Amino acid sequence: MTELPRQLMNHPLDPVTAREIAEVRRIVDRAGLVTEHTRFVYVGLDEPSKQEVLGGTDARRFRVLLLDLATQVSRDVLVDLAGGEVARNDVLDTVTGGQLPVLDEEFELVEQLLAKDERWLAALAERGLDVADVRVAPLSAGVYADEYPDEAGRRLLRGLAFRQDHPADPAWAHPIDGLVAYVDTINRAVDRVIDTGPVPIPAASGNYEDPEVSGPPRRTLRPIEISQPEGVSFQLDGNLLTWENWSVRVGFDAREGLLLHQLGFAGRPIIYRASIAEMVVPYADPSPVRSWQNYFDTGEYLVGRYANSLERGCDCLGEITYLEAVIADEAGNPARCATRCASTRRTSASCGSTPTCGPVRRRPAASAGW
Template sequence: MTTTRRWSDPLDPEEIGGVVALVRRDERIGARPRFWGMAVEEGLARGLAPGQGRPARLVVMNPDAHEAWEVTAWTAGSDRPASLVAWRPVDAKRPGVSSEEARLVARAAREHPLLKEALARRGIHDTSLVWVDPESITGFEPEDLKDRRLSWGTVWHRESEDDNGYARPVAGLVPIVDLETLDVVRVEDHGVLPVPGETGAYRSGTWGADREVAPLEITQPAGPGFTVEGHEVTWQNWSFRVGFTHREGLVLHELTYRDGDAVRPVLRRAAVNEMYVPYLDSDPTAYRKNFFDWGEYGAGPLTASLELGCDCLGEIHYFDAHVLDGLGEVKTISNGVCLHEEDFSVLWKHVNTRTGEADVRRSRRLVISFFATVANYDYGFYWSLYQDGSIELEVKLTGILSVSGVAEGAPPPFGRLVGPGVQAPTHQHYFAIRLDTAVDGPLNRLVEVHAETEEDEALNPYGNACRMVPTVIPSERAAARVNDPSRAVHWRVESAERVNRFGDPTAFRLALPNTTRLFARPGSVVERKAPFVAKHLWATAYDPAERFIAGEYPNQAPLGEEGIAAWQRADRPLDGAQLVLWPVIASHHYARPEDWPIMPVQRIGLRLEPDGFFDRNPSLDVPPSPPSERCHAAPGPATEGATSCSCHGNTRVTPP
């Protein structure tokens, strides 16, 4: 059965299953094929009529023949069945690793004699209580094994089935695994250390009685303020479409803002495009840790199901997500994406102390989010739309630190003790965002703005004059930029076609408050693997083939030869181009004892806000909170007759 679909809608189970069924009929995939992802070919799909089939691609591997293919296909439409178009060979080492493949590897490793012998030397004989996490080996392939599809393993031990294994690292033990044969080809043993004995449990009651917490209820008696039709969302002046892909997870398409009678485009596409996590420790069980969690594993299949009252509060709309798993089955993630409104404190306020009049508006935001669990870490991605026309991405980092075992009493030189015999290496999290801009139309330009003190004393007689200096970024080679708070650097995405009433190009401003640099030697694997982390903002002219900042297949790829660093060499003009921005935000994580055994959320993000896009504050039309949601007025302390008013706004706090 077919349904009416837009080109940007996520693939549904019928589309995925229909194409996979055709692929399975081909003898070349062998008796035990493995798969890595299926997604719509967006560059070809744009402009297709609803109800048509959609172009898609998937990756299938024959591990027995050391072969892999990228298969292009058409999903079934109302007028024709699914069909296969072409098979393109891919280097068999390079497709990403699925969760199903990871489980096969873990089981095979636990049962392998080499690993059992190494575990027995540590007094571990029940290997059913052992976890083995297959890790990316890109850049660290042993020379004699470089033609194989490989992984290396981190090893953990549990004292019981419900123990937190990530609190008990098995120090010094590194299995190297062939992903195709599931054979442990060698085991590195760097010396026996005791497995940490302290519990890493974090469930309720483990560390004492729970504190008393008063109930807090979120209610919207009239229902939510947004509407959802299929995958199209409308909220106040905003509208957009919800997409979902195997590699990026949540994708937002066609973000527009209604300004009076005009519907004005802002972004064509927005998604978290890649995540890179390098560990900055020479410990034998840590130095290989540097992952493209999206390109080597995939955000889509790692997406978690969300729960009302736990992950999201209030009037919620959920979207299910569907992905192709590693064995070729359709996997449905119930409630994979959450849509809801939140109160967000004060939008704007002023107290006229002469008249005693106070005007205040509560801010409300629309939040669309998903969570991905990548082994030990959990990452939440929250896109928020605001009533003043701003867009914000917030990344929430939580879960469990990836730790190493150390000798008790020995301070770790490149990390932090978080438990007896347990150290958390210093590491970093880089998130590369893809923003296909469309500020007031398809043709935009990128402008960098920084602050300078006016040096001309005639213009600056008192020494306090400051200029904001704009510089147009003309082409791609000049579009690798570094944030610099000391110069108040920010960027404007300007329309190449429209101006505001002051004659300036209409624009949105991009601010990157969370950046860092890579603390690794030039020429190291960590530095060469992900050259894009050396800059905080990249820009390219749109090309449908340039989908991922780290390249199409980063797993066991040549270091630094693909992705945005290669695209920049074309040096295409950017002034008046279909612009794609690639901001890179980051967290430098020097762990705290308070991050253990489970980490309170850390927050990083970016912000896009209108900068001359409107002629004045666009939220002047937000109404005051209704009387039922106001506090009682009270005399103001500064001026007799003045009042202060604090409003609950759109979220109510109900006492017990």
């Protein structure tokens, strides 16, 4: 990729730059922590404390979560960017501390492994299904050591199945219930398949972009035009946004997504830090297939990595300023997560598919609706 221009850091909460991420990777590699099997699960700014920020610190530290797919070792690493060294290197106990967030490549791996498992294929055949038409949503498993003592410390995903009637079909509309598989992604093995028997698969289409499903597009809405001939009312200095008496620092993190710091009004502090700390989705289904289903979208899946880049004249109209965010991919290299573009006054546009953050691939249709 083309390296992004480096901005001089003048505030400890300035956005992460591509050059900083590249330097963090270099430091971690130089410390002997990177092999061909190493995956950078997360790289993000280790924010200074509130007292340090208000005191004017210039420290830039990064937290790096590493997973070695060969040795099964998980690490929590702290990198001192100014000192050019690893300040902390903790090997995690996955039995007591749990697993690192799910890797993007693991989503694809689970479906590939199940497509060759005889138990899985037999369960699909009993339901009259072709494995080529089945998408798998590989989900964070949790640990149920009381029921399955051998799960402790292992990196497992539990896969739920969905039928996809054609390549553009949203498979979520056709859940294949009564069936779940437990997959060990490190050892690339299907641990167990639970099949409680066939259940009727919903046949209704979920493709609401199909006029046969949602009806013809509306023709009653009149054009809208948004313009500010004298320019915008806000000012953006780096990541410091000011508007009227309001001020806020806008940031972005691969785990939490949008970050807001030092929100104030007329010079008075209101909120020091705001973010989506976690988004929990408990399904509370007692069946043996779904009793474990309980998502933690921020901590387990790093929702910020799946942000879509906005498109000029498509997602927003009028005088628009887009902010750029940079994260690390699973190889530890910098990747764009959004684009900064010039203002636009286009009043209409046909929106195509928007790219996901950086080089991160889209999940299969069955798991793309998060």
